[in-house]
Amino acid sequence: MDDPGDELLDRAFLALADPARRRIIARLSRGPATVNELAEPFEISKQAVSKHIQVLEQAQLVTRTRDAQRRPVHLDPARLEALTAWIDQYRLVREGQFRSLDAVLKSLAADSGKQSHESAKDPS
Amino acid sequence: MDDPGDELLDRAFLALADPARRRIIARLSRGPATVNELAEPFEISKQAVSKHIQVLEQAQLVTRTRDAQRRPVHLDPARLEALTAWIDQYRLVREGQFRSLDAVLKSLAADSGKQSHESAKDPS
DNA sequence: TTCTTAATCAACCAGTTAGTTGATCAAGAG
């Protein structure tokens, strides 16, 4: 009953449900950074930032390496893709309500012109 | 300093960070449903499901209408798109680290001009 | 009117999260 992928989705979405962690993601998208570097633009303590990074790490959104005393944090875009993959399952399905579908239309070319979808897929 | 759109992102990601609410989203992607219908596959009480729907509603992921005593819940895909829009800002940026891009490549067909420059500013 | 159904409101409880401060560990530098 427990989909093992569920917990990872839980952690990932929860990790992004915090503006500080989203800012950390944004910063890491420009390259790896240490805890001190990440903590600098925030008013919160370094320990608090370290906890945020732990949350991101448990969600597998970032990884940490070693460099002498420093522990540089790297963004792992693969997990971000898992989130968009989940969302993309649903953001299109009710055709009466969508808006800008540009990117998705090509990946749904097989399903064009219909509004019924008998997908027996039951994720999360 | 605080982006007002931030709070909506907070709520939306937090709303999705729960398997029950993701199942509700999945169910609603197949059409509107009442609270009782949504509560049926769960073991939790109807009140708990009602709370979940409130969370989704505050995140503007769903809307509620009125039909006699029933209050059918509808999925609002627009907000899901806002989430993918946020993620898409970052999921590709570090070219040296990506992994499986299969699904993404087609949606980036128009973006073919961008490629990597090897870590120009990063001491390793 | 009374009865049933659909759903929310209110109060409460257990577990978790985000933040703090202070101590500790690990790796160089002197």
Added chain:
DNA sequence: CTCTTGATCAACTAACTGGTTGATTAAGAA
């Protein structure tokens, strides 16, 4: 060795989350 830097660990608090049960509102049906 000692000292400094980078980062984590430990303990604690305040606030929030997810769930419960019981009462209440709202709309029809009898």
